[in-house]
Amino acid sequence: MASRTLVVDNGASTIKCGFADEKTYRTIPNNITRSKAERKxxxxxxxxxxxxxxxLYYRLPFEKGLLTSWDVEKQVWDRLFTGKITPCDPATTTLVxxxxxxxxxxxATTYDQLVFEEYGFQSYTRMSAPQMAMYNEIPRLYGQRMSSGKKRVDCALIVDSGYSFTHIVPFWKGKPILVGIRRINVGGKLLTNHLKEIISFRYWNMMDETHLVNEVKEACCYVSDNFWEELDICKKSPRANKILQHYVLPDYSMQQTGYIKGKGKAKKPKKRKNEDDMAVDNDKNGDEQILTMNNExxxxxxxxxxxxxxxxxxxGIxxxxxxxISACDEEIQGMLYANVVLIGGNAKLPGFKERVTHDLRQFVPSEYEVRVGVDKDPLGYAWKGAKGLATMDEFASEFKSRLVTRAEYLESGSYLCESRFRSGV
Structure with missing residues (x-):
């Protein structure tokens, strides 16, 4: 069997996986869940x-951005690597x-042990998601193309805003600048939990409805570019409030997913006698529960x-x-400001790119150009970069130099892995 390369972006919330010779990837939850209703x-x-x-009750392998529960992760990886999700023979497969x-x-040592000793992959390499993203053709995000057939820029700053945290990582010549790495302990999980608290305080208890509230967040939330002005709009009557939305909650019987009134199959929200005070309403048949989303x-x-x-x-970001960028050499600061790339699930929020651009322009000296780019699929941008590393001729020698084979691991152990993967942070 010919050797293939399996690319896995092992995120704290979801895993993006697929073979490098395929065009698309598959997204699966990275957790074990227990259903109270189904008892499964x-x-x-x-x-x-x-x-x-x-x-739903969640068991998560990641805690504060680090993989700490290997019992949970191994059960997910068992399904991923043993053919139930991605049919592959580890003995003839390279893993990224x-x-x-x-x-x-x-x-990191536990990664090596599981990959080689438990699953028996032929060879593998590991790197951070920002490092993966650097193998994309970043100038395309700004409507440009690389010259001379070159695919990777020398200098860029990756903002990875994911489930557990937000990392800011500057790169020079494909390697991260360690003194410039910053971490903010704000990610999608914190946003969802905060929204749960707001709904539970203002309306009714939804502290156990993580899945549902996360769907509400993804459907309704956006990043404001004029916070105080829109906050004033939210105080107006429902007729004059263009921000107000009505989210129809699923009943998990006839309706499996929620939706926003007035979009798609949604109907116009029914006029209520006391709309400012009501958070939940029923339609004329009494079988719709509606959550009112305003300044939330x-x-x-x-x-x-x-x-x-x-x-x-x-x-803030x-x-x-x-x-x-200020921690990096002054000679490259202008190039970093001109190549800011947003990746991760939070980059999908409407208005996120525009707000980052607007706020950066206020902080950055006028002689520097500010360019902020985001792919149409920021969640899979790291996966696509790793796919490019594994398949493009330009990166062939670099990819080969990063790999550690099973035979080399059995001879030298994790020390060899650490020395070869260190440049990827």
């Missing part, structure tokens, strides 16, 4: 067979997998830019970008 346990992709998502940036040595739509994502709003003594 779902591992990874099995969650897709769940019929009632109310009151992501790891947390600045990963702890003991955790943009105040929750605002935490990414002002963590102090919830008492966190950390800088634009300030952290400036701080990261």
């Amino acid at each position: 346990t779902f591992v990874g992709d099995q969650l897709g067979t769940c019929k009632d998502f109310s009151g 997998i992501s790891e947390p940036i600045l990963n702890l040595p003991n955790i 739509r943009f105040t929750v994502p605002e935490i990414l830019f002002n963590p102090s709003d919830i008492g966190m003594e950390q800088a 634009p300030e952290a970008i400036v701080d990261a």
